[in-house]
Amino acid sequence: MVDDQLVRKLAGLTQLYRDKRLDLFHEALLEYMRRPGKRIRPLLFLQAAELFQPAESAHLLNELVSVATGLELLHAFVLIHDDLIDSSDFRRDLPSLHRSLEDRSKGGQPARTGSNLTIVFGDLLFALAQKCIIDTRIPVRATLLSKLLDYVFDTGYGEIADILLGEGCISQVSAREIKWMYQCKTARYTFECPLVLAGIIGGLTETELRQLAAVAQPAGLAFQIQNDLKEFVRGVQGGLSDDLVEGKKTLLLCTAYDRLGPEDRMQLRNLLGQKSRTASDLRQMQRLIVKSEAVAEQEAVVEQLFQQTCLAIESPMLRPEIQTGLHNLLQTIRRLIQTS
Amino acid sequence: MVDDQLVRKLAGLTQLYRDKRLDLFHEALLEYMRRPGKRIRPLLFLQAAELFQPAESAHLLNELVSVATGLELLHAFVLIHDDLIDSSDFRRDLPSLHRSLEDRSKGGQPARTGSNLTIVFGDLLFALAQKCIIDTRIPVRATLLSKLLDYVFDTGYGEIADILLGEGCISQVSAREIKWMYQCKTARYTFECPLVLAGIIGGLTETELRQLAAVAQPAGLAFQIQNDLKEFVRGVQGGLSDDLVEGKKTLLLCTAYDRLGPEDRMQLRNLLGQKSRTASDLRQMQRLIVKSEAVAEQEAVVEQLFQQTCLAIESPMLRPEIQTGLHNLLQTIRRLIQTS
Numbered sequence: 001m002v003d004d005q006l007v008r009k010l011a012g013l014t015q016l017y018r019d020k021r022l023d024l025f026h027e028a029l030l031e032y033m034r035r036p037g038k039r040i041r042p043l044l045f046l047q048a049a050e051l052f053q054p055a056e057s058a059h060l061l062n063e064l065v066s067v068a069t070g071l072e073l074l075h076a077f078v079l080i081h082d083d084l085i086d087s088s089d090f091r092r093d094l095p096s097l098h099r100s101l102e103d104r105s106k107g108g109q110p111a112r113t114g115s116n117l118t119i120v121f122g123d124l125l126f127a128l129a130q131k132c133i134i135d136t137r138i139p140v141r142a143t144l145l146s147k148l149l150d151y152v153f154d155t156g157y158g159e160i161a162d163i164l165l166g167e168g169c170i171s172q173v174s175a176r177e178i179k180w181m182y183q184c185k186t187a188r189y190t191f192e193c194p195l196v197l198a199g200i201i202g203g204l205t206e207t208e209l210r211q212l213a214a215v216a217q218p219a220g221l222a223f224q225i226q227n228d229l230k231e232f233v234r235g236v237q238g239g240l241s242d243d244l245v246e247g248k249k250t251l252l253l254c255t256a257y258d259r260l261g262p263e264d265r266m267q268l269r270n271l272l273g274q275k276s277r278t279a280s281d282l283r284q285m286q287r288l289i290v291k292s293e294a295v296a297e298q299e300a301v302v303e304q305l306f307q308q309t310c311l312a313i314e315s316p317m318l319r320p321e322i323q324t325g326l327h328n329l330l331q332t333i334r335r336l337i338q339t340s
Numbered sequence: 341m342v343d344d345q346l347v348r349k350l351a352g353l354t355q356l357y358r359d360k361r362l363d364l365f366h367e368a369l370l371e372y373m374r375r376p377g378k379r380i381r382p383l384l385f386l387q388a389a390e391l392f393q394p395a396e397s398a399h400l401l402n403e404l405v406s407v408a409t410g411l412e413l414l415h416a417f418v419l420i421h422d423d424l425i426d427s428s429d430f431r432r433d434l435p436s437l438h439r440s441l442e443d444r445s446k447g448g449q450p451a452r453t454g455s456n457l458t459i460v461f462g463d464l465l466f467a468l469a470q471k472c473i474i475d476t477r478i479p480v481r482a483t484l485l486s487k488l489l490d491y492v493f494d495t496g497y498g499e500i501a502d503i504l505l506g507e508g509c510i511s512q513v514s515a516r517e518i519k520w521m522y523q524c525k526t527a528r529y530t531f532e533c534p535l536v537l538a539g540i541i542g543g544l545t546e547t548e549l550r551q552l553a554a555v556a557q558p559a560g561l562a563f564q565i566q567n568d569l570k571e572f573v574r575g576v577q578g579g580l581s582d583d584l585v586e587g588k589k590t591l592l593l594c595t596a597y598d599r600l601g602p603e604d605r606m607q608l609r610n611l612l613g614q615k616s617r618t619a620s621d622l623r624q625m626q627r628l629i630v631k632s633e634a635v636a637e638q639e640a641v642v643e644q645l646f647q648q649t650c651l652a653i654e655s656p657m658l659r660p661e662i663q664t665g666l667h668n669l670l671q672t673i674r675r676l677i678q679t680s
Contacts, residue, residue: 017497085456107507116425116503124496127489134486142482146474149467156464157357167447
């Protein structure tokens with residue numbers, strides 16, 4: 001349902017501004033949005049909304065789907081600008097939006113046109129995301145949007161932290177800084193935001209909303225670390241690993257660095273200090289990370305974070321039926337991430 | 341008042357995410373926002389709000405100033421992304437934000453860091469602009485934001501049209517296309533948006549709101565053409581003229597092209613086709629534009645557009661006191677633009 005709405009909302013916008021020269025670029029944008037994704041944010045939001053307000057959620061279904069679509073559009077906006085910032089060539093195993101637009105550009109500077117259109121399309125998706133929320137008939141829609149914008153501030157500052165961490169040497173980056181960046185950049189808008197928005201619609205008290213945030217925080221961080229681990233394993237198995245190619249300062253990489261001896265550290269520093277990395281450099285980095293046993297350490301961290309999440313769910317501040325529902329929701333999401 | 345709030349809102353955001361590494365960049369952003377500007381959008385909005393609802397506007401003053409601040413923040417967001425897209429080095433006679441951030445970057449790739457931070461700061465200002473509206477106590481705040489987002493779509497598609505026009509040869513660009521682009525990219529959010537938002541708060545009818553848009557459309561276009569003319573004259577007098585340096589397809593340039601003979605046209609085409617233009621190229625372009633007498637033609641177009649605006653104000657669909665108020669407002673804005 002969210003997938004249908006995503007395409008319908010976007011097609012609605014592109015129809016408003018039809019122009020022959022734009023057709024190819026609109027095609028690229030629609031193809032990008034149609035790529036299958038896990039749709040974690042809409043799922044979390046819709047399931048939580050049903051959990052908090054079972055009686056009314058059927059009645060409000062169209063409105064709730066519209067908010068869920070807004071959350072997915074917000075996510076697309078974040079990814080699109082993030083890939084441009086990171087100069088990432090791929091997203092979901094296909095060209096990133098700026099590369100896809102570049103490929104379709106017929107002007108003299110295709111890379112520049114691709115980047116420029118990506119900045120604007122990102123801005124437009126951000127605006128469309130908000131339209132999806134503000135144009136519903138949900139009585140608290142203004143509160144929802146205000147809260148959503150607070151999470152956008154977090155995401156933006158997480159992105160800025162990521163940009164600045166990318167500049168420093170790995171020896172100067174602490175695990176604490178990376179965790180803060182993960183929380184701000186991804187975890188909050190992925191986990192906390194859908195749960196809290198559903199909670200606001202469901203009329204939860206301030207105390208309950210705060211406790212929901214306490215549930216979402218470790219879960220969101222666990223999800224991001226799991227993502228890094230999956231990407232690393234995929235790279236070792238011969239697939240693409242943008243993180244290593246780009247020399248991103250992931251928690252996994254920094255943990256590996258901390259665990260290695262002085263000679264291995266120096267080698268890792270040198271590999272990361274290069275402007276770009278060859279296939280042989282990447283294999284060397286993978287070997288160093290495997291040697292450090294950082295993967296096992298990070299897997300244990302993920303387990304701990306999920307235990308923290310469960311403990312937070314058990315809080316007496318949440319009603320028993322909400323506790324049961326959140327446990328089930330957490331399991332659903334974990335399965336979804338493991339099998340994706 | 342709007343100037344104070346601008347700085348206060350931005351300082352509030354930067355305080356939330358204080359970090360030593362960010363201080364220099366925050367300083368750049370605050371310096372950028374403090375630069376004196378004409379503040380046309382807040383002025384139009386506040387004066388129109390008082391005109392439409394004189395009894396309540398004093399009572400709502402703080403809320404109205406907050407919306408006005410949101411409009412100026414939206415404008416800053418648009419300029420910041422636009423300058424990055426155009427690779428403009430200057431804004432308001434000082435470095436554009438991406439250059440200013442680049443100058444403060446201490447990493448190995450200052451230009452890249454400057455661009456990347458500019459993308460994110462732009463996004464953050466857009467979010468902050470919306471917070472300024474949605475967090476007010478104005479009962480119709482959701483309607484205001486929904487309407488504002490419609491104008492953001494226009495601006496985004498105007499920006500896209502500008503990017504694509506920039507790619508084509510001047511011989512293939514029509515005055516009609518440029519006018520459409522001006523309307524979308526600048527005119528609507530500058531003139532129509534402040535007037536219509538004020539009209540919504542003032543409880544104007546749908547018919548009155550449509551007529552306000554009809555008033556704003558020629559005025560907005562006139563303003564944009566005047567801006568081009570002022571920039572051209574400044575360039576001839578020895579100042580900076582980004583439009584010519586960047587080879588922008590302004591209405592003035594296309595009018596000049598249309599009015600010139602075949603040899604002069606070819607020369608202009610060649611000058612525009614170059615990747616960059618020397619000081620002597622710029623002087624040659626200026627000479628060709630002066631020779632074409634396009635300036636006088638465009639000045640006459642501006643006059644006509646202002647006459648259209650006056651006629652639209654005189655419509656029986658607007659009450660007499662609103663007509664008088666709009667005439668005064670138009671005069672104020674014209675004076676402001678002429679003397680700035």
